[in-house]
Amino acid sequence: MYAMPSNDNIKTNSPAVNDVSDKLLNKFAGREREIVEKSYLLANDSLKDLCRENRHPFLEHPLNTALIVAEEMDLGYACTAAVFLHEASRVNTQLLPLISKQFPKEILNMVEGLDNISRITPKETRLQAENYRKLIVSYSTDPRVTLIKIADRLEVMRNLSIFPKSSQMRKLTETQMLYIPLAHQLGLYKIKGELENLYFRYSDPQNYRAISNKLLAGQSDRSKLAAEFLLPLEQKLKESGIAYSLKVRTKTAWSIWQKMQRQDVPFEGVSDVFAIRFILDVPPQEEKEACWQVYSLVTQEYKPDVTRLRDWISTPKANGYESLHTTVQNKDGVKVEVQIRTVRMDQIAESGHASHWSYKGIKSVRGLDEWLQDVKKMLETPGLLADQTAHKDLDEIFVFTPGGDLKQLPKGASVLDFAFAIHSNLGMTCSGAKVNGKIKSIREKLHTGDVVEIMSRKDQKPSRDWLNIVISSKARSHIKSRLNEEEGKMSRLGREILERRMKNWKLELTEDTLSVLAKHFKMKSIGDFLISINDQKINLQDIKDFLSAEQEKTKPDKEEKEAASKLAEKAGSDKGDYLVISDKLDNISYKMAKCCNPIFGDDVFGFVTTTGGISIHRITCPNASRLLSRYPYRIQKVRWKQLSTSSQFQTGLKVIGSGDATISTSIMECVTKAGASIRAFRISERQKRKLEFVAEMELSVGNKAHLDKVISSLKKIREVTNVIRTAN
Secondary structure, eight states: OOOOOOGGGOOOSOHHHHHHHHHHHTTOOHHHHHHHHHHHHHHHHHHTTOBOTTSSBTTHHHHHHHHIIIIISOOOHHHHHHHHHHHHHHHOTTHHHHHHHHSOHHHHHHHHHHHHHHTOOOSOTTTTHHHHHHHHHHHOSSTHHHHHHHHHHHHHHHTGGGSOHHHHHHHHHHIIIIIHHHHHHTTOHHHHHHHHHHHHHHHSHHHHHHHHHHHHHTHHHHHHHHHHHHHHHHHHHHHHTOOEEEEEEEOOHHHHHHHHHHHTOOGGGOTTSEEEEEEEOOOGGGHHHHHHHHHHHHHHHSEEOGGGOEETTTSOOTTOOOOEEEEEEOTTOOEEEEEEEEHHHHHHHHHSTTOHHHHTTOOOOTTHHHHHHHHHHHHHSTTOOGGGSOOOOOSEEEEEOTTOOEEEEETTOBHHHHHHHHOHHHHHTEEEEEETTEEEOTTOBOOTTOBEEEEEOTTOOOOGGGGGTOOSHHHHHHHHHHHHHHHHHHHHHHHHHHHHHHHHTTOOOOHHHHHHHHHHTTOSSHHHHHHHHHTTOSOHHHHHHHHHHHHHHHSOOHHHHHHHHHHHHHHEETTEEEEEEOSOOSSOOEEEOTTTOOOTTSOEEEEEOTTSOEEEEETTOTTHHHHHHHOGGGEEEEEESSOOSSOOEEEEEEEEEESOGGGHHHHHHHHHHTTOEEEEEEEEEEESSSEEEEEEEEEEESSHHHHHHHHHHHHTSTTEEEEEEEOO
């Protein structure tokens, strides 16, 4: 049985370690100091024979980490003790039973989370950074675990020079992809800034030194500039009666370097190295007015760059971010970025759904965001216990392949979901899996941390039942696609059977006929109807009997034929059997069909309706095929007397192209220049492989030639890929 070390061993052979341990232990008193000291003794005893890469005692690492946790993050004695117990238990697993008896449960939970995270060995951090970040969080059943891991990484980065080059590169990548984003979202901006600068210092030492030296050289100038800049504004704000606070900040070397790269400018070209933020304390109903009032005071005193005005107060960003941004310059031409917002806006921007994390374009994760905000709340509320901040279950699980690849799946995902996550072909042939070494069925639900090896069979095929097993969109999509493919084959076979039989019956198989048949036999779709024929679930003789009965119904009686003939004869012109369409026709009632909206110049035909009138259809009308084939005795040949020079006809156009809805102005200008009138206009965006817009409009045009001119003009717009005529 492992024995607890005595207090006689509290000192080590390293004076530096002893100094840090004294400083750390002196931060606590009473029972808290006793627990921290006990955990430190266990770590000291377990790690006494281990050294860091610089030959210093390994105990330096947990001791420095614990100091960050206790002093810089102010997380308290429990987190401090967890640091030591985690490092001790990693080396000596026999400590775990002793720890479970000697320390509170909240500390044990944190140690367990830290141990789980320490076993994560990212195979390719850059490719799966977001998944690894969420895996760290999912192992952190106590929210303070993630904070301790950030402190641990900060200590490593502060001492990165002691590690070999190969290890340095791996730690730099992990820091950039995992720990900096987590620190940012948690609101640990000071730590995040230090991690970024340390990353920059080691990944690009030459540019880091250049920017750091320029910042250092200009420090006194910036301090002087801030004092001079604020003085006249403070007086004006005081006179306005607006309560406010100020934040003055200088960008970090890393942030400056990033902006230099994005904008392709030198250090001197970064306009917001120095920035001032006005935070106004006003009631909600006075927010906009107050912000614009302060903007007015600033721009009265300093010359604004109107091209850099960003008004996210009148029109907030899609993520809810609200603020006024502008850049001004003083009499010496020095530029300063100014941000104006209220306390409420600032709180949302810093902590809420429109945090700096979100509006800088970093993907927000539902569930993760909410839980991390709880962590931030705990940081900002001294004394708030972890059990008061309930851990929110994430909507994802994280599962490993035997080779160490990490896969993200929805919570509740099965073995079959995991197989499709690896590859669609593997999913199609999946017959089961070994989950943590045990054979499981395709229905087995997976959990975070599971190691899954998929088993497959060549003769395995998906069935509709699989859709009840999987929950991931990828798996459902592939299964449906394969099932549709199989059903498509059966549908084609059914169609071939029906076509052959109808040919024997001297009947033609059209889409209209199929629609009528599917409806008669109460099928959800034509495809289901054809599959039923292939499966011999529908008797072909029943189909023949139904079609024969329908033919009898559609045979015109003698009176109907005579009425149609008389109307056609009455409509005839001097050009034989043609109905001539002009602005003046006596005793002939005709109208343009709403289904296709023909205009002067279109190829058209007339259809004698049951009410005695004639509807004019375009030859390309969606209903033309049905009318021409089923009612040939009602068809009247039609021609235009002349192209109209005064009449206006209504038609519709659909314009499709790449880009967003801002193209609407160009489209409307183009139509107007072509001499057409816009009666209605709407535009929408859709995201496929890339952003695409769809504009639909109703137009008044003189004739088909006029419409062709409009379409030709629209197609010349660079962003437009297609123009389609529609019925308005």
